[in-house]
Amino acid sequence: MKIIMLGAPGAGKGTQAKMIAAKYGVPHISTGDIFRANIKNGTELGAKAKEYMDKGLLVPDELVVDLVIDRFKEPDCQNGYVLDGFPRTIPQAEALDKALSAIGESIDYAINVEVPDENIVRRMSGRRACVGCGATYHIVYNPTKVEGKCDTCGADLILRDDDKPETVLNRLKVYHEQTQPLINYYEKKGVMKEVDGTVDMNDVFAAITKILGE
C-alpha cells in the first residue's frame, strides 16, 4: 500500500500518517523529519536544508528526490509506505512517478487532509514536538499528561522554529503556490481522496480507514 498525504502545513498529515503506519504496518516517511534529524546531527544536508526551512521555503527538489527514492530501497518498504510531506512540488511528483513506473509500480492513494487557512496558524502555534523521539502534540487538541514532557519518552517538548506565526504565513503561501497543484495532478491519476481535517483526529482517522479498508 503506497500512500501520499497531502494538505497544508499543520493540517494533520503527520498525525494521520503515524496512525496509518501503526494500523497498516507500513513505514511513515516524513521528509521534514529526515531534514530535522540531519539538522540535529549536524550533517551537510541538514545545514543546507535549514537555510530554506527557517524561512518557510521549500528545500530545492534536487536535495529531496534522491533522498526519498533511496529510502524506498530499505527492506521495511517492501509492502509500501506512507509519505508525509513528499511530494511537495509537481517536479517531485513527476520524479516519484518516474521512479515507480520504472519498477512497474504506482501510488495507490493520495489523501488530502483539508483544513482551511484560518485554522492553520492556531494548529501550528500550539504544536509541540519532542526533541527525543519526534512525537507531535498540541497544547489544546492533543496535550501531554505532564506539561512540556513527552508521553512516550519523557524528553522536553519544543515549538519548532518554523512554527512561529510569521514563518507559518510564508509556508502557507508556498503551499498554495507549489503544493496545492498536486491535488489536481493526483485527481487526474484517479487516486485522489479527500477527508475533512477539521474534526477530531480520531474521526479523521476513521474517514481514512473507510478509504483504505479495515
Ligand code: ADP
Ligand atoms: P502536519 O504534519 O500536516 O504539518 P501535524 O500532524 O503535525 O501536521 O499537526 C499539526 C498540529 O495540529 C499538531 O500540534 C497536532 O497535534 C494538531 N492536530 C493534528 N490533527 C488534529 C485534529 N484533527 N484536530 C486538532 N488538532 C490536530
Ligand code: AMP
Ligand atoms: P514538514 O515537517 O513536512 O512541515 O516540513 C518542514 C520543512 O521541511 C518544510 O517547510 C520545507 O522547508 C522542508 N521540506 C520537507 N519536505 C520537503 C519537500 N518534499 N520538498 C521541499 N522541502 C521540504
